[in-house]
Amino acid sequence: MGEFELIARYFDRPVQRAVLGVGDDCALLQTHANTRLAVSTDMLVLGRHFFADVCPFKLGHKALAVNLSDLAACGARPLAFTLALSMPAADEAWLEQFSRGLLALADAHGCELIGGDTTCGPLTICITIFGEIPVLAGRSLALLRSGAVDGDDLYVSGQLGDARLALDALRGQVTLPAGVLEKARARLEMPTPRVALGLALRGIASAAIDISDGLLGDLGHILSSSNVGATVYVDVATSLIAARAEAMELSDGQWRALALSGGDDYELLFTAAPSRGQAVSDAAQASHTPVTRIGHIHAQAGLQLIDRNGVPQPHVYQSFDHFASDASER
């Protein structure tokens, strides 16, 4: 199977909203008037972002999910994406499953594959995604990292830490009961991008980011962009680990590390004024996405952790850094 047959068989589909899709030198997109185009790109590398034995259907899902999560964090409506794929060989069984996982999630979000590139090489997936954000009175409704202000509440969607727990188990660093591993592994391999919540939070959230490198690390980006500090309620964050409800022998410190710096959560972390509390609840309900208040923003710089009694806790957590010396395979 050659390059062009491969594209035709697995990735070339009827054009939906794009003016021109797969098959020319460029794809052509027509954006609506009074919108801005949100663009994000992510590259997934074998041995770094996924294991060699990962199910290709799930890998297809995840490759797009992490990009949809970026759109969600900006409050952008998914529009289209390109796929660049490097593979050691054109493995038909693998491509069949990978493309199904990828396109099933794409269809669920009305996000169209409009172009790409395939080449022979180490397994690497690069997706660039496009979304639309309306502009009102000359200002876009994009959720940015830079809008948090003194007094805002800090919220996170869904669960924390379970993806990292699964990763630790797959690396043999912890042992999990089969049922617990299965559920945690679904969080690692099939993350749910919070697109509907991101759309519902337009005009409500003051700042937002998606959690890929760990809660505290990604919160740090909001703090530095917004020039504010935050206090995080450690016990509340830790309660968001679904696996914690199971009978498991991990120390308090281990649970905290999972929730605060686990990474791969792909949840939305966002801020909103206390006066918008009801609007946040309504957005959560409308998007069928649980949201929990896990802290607050203050003018004083820095990141403070407190427990349920208000006692300050040590901040010993590191964000994931792809080029740090301790960045082992993930």
Add this chain to the structure above:
Amino acid sequence: MGEFELIARYFDRPVQRAVLGVGDDCALLQTHANTRLAVSTDMLVLGRHFFADVCPFKLGHKALAVNLSDLAACGARPLAFTLALSMPAADEAWLEQFSRGLLALADAHGCELIGGDTTCGPLTICITIFGEIPVLAGRSLALLRSGAVDGDDLYVSGQLGDARLALDALRGQVTLPAGVLEKARARLEMPTPRVALGLALRGIASAAIDISDGLLGDLGHILSSSNVGATVYVDVATSLIAARAEAMELSDGQWRALALSGGDDYELLFTAAPSRGQAVSDAAQASHTPVTRIGHIHAQAGLQLIDRNGVPQPHVYQSFDHFASDASER
């Protein structure tokens, strides 16, 4: 040096035309009214698209040049691009040179780096590029592969075959005098995207493509998309190899293979009605880009090669296919 320091040091620059550049979950682009957005993506893999010892400045140039060439083939004006970069380690000397080569070409075309991703892994570069194409009376002025019609002339810009000659020399398959190698190698490593010509050909060319996989292979895409056939003047095409003017001991067959199926030329191959011949010449002159008529389009399907005496020549040339069994390293 960590991931975020790396981005800040080499890739984060003041925003020019974008609404929001590097540093949030998404970049934000504002396209003009009555335009379409052209999107293309290319992935370059070590050992496949470039050698390990390639100069990083030149690699940065080429990575963007091949994407600009796709915009040129659509007649799109460069607007912005994203860069996803996988590297074994954050090598500062390498990054310094790579980013300089990349951004020098970007600046020359007013094409802004608006976002990206960096990760640790095998050296892989994925660029997604955006350009604008005006819409007139509801129709975009995009140059597509599908517009060639019976009677059109077939043109190519610039030179053919020298890039492939350099590749063959670097692989040790031919031996070249130092001066010849140097010039040919510049064509391989620092291709010139024909952006100005692509813009000048809007409304003049009936179909266009850029030559990456070889003249005849890429012509095949125009023919199948346009549902026409073509006759190519083999001796004219072969005369476009600059190295042919040097004293070199290659057979006629070798020269022909270089011109007709060499690949990596990044020239524009396009068609236009005979009545637009003067307009093509004017576009070539305005864009300071040589253009040569190398054949014509006919209704009868198929690809015919003829020599200077009109005698049919055998078509024994293969297009480059990344997944074909003979696709050795390039």
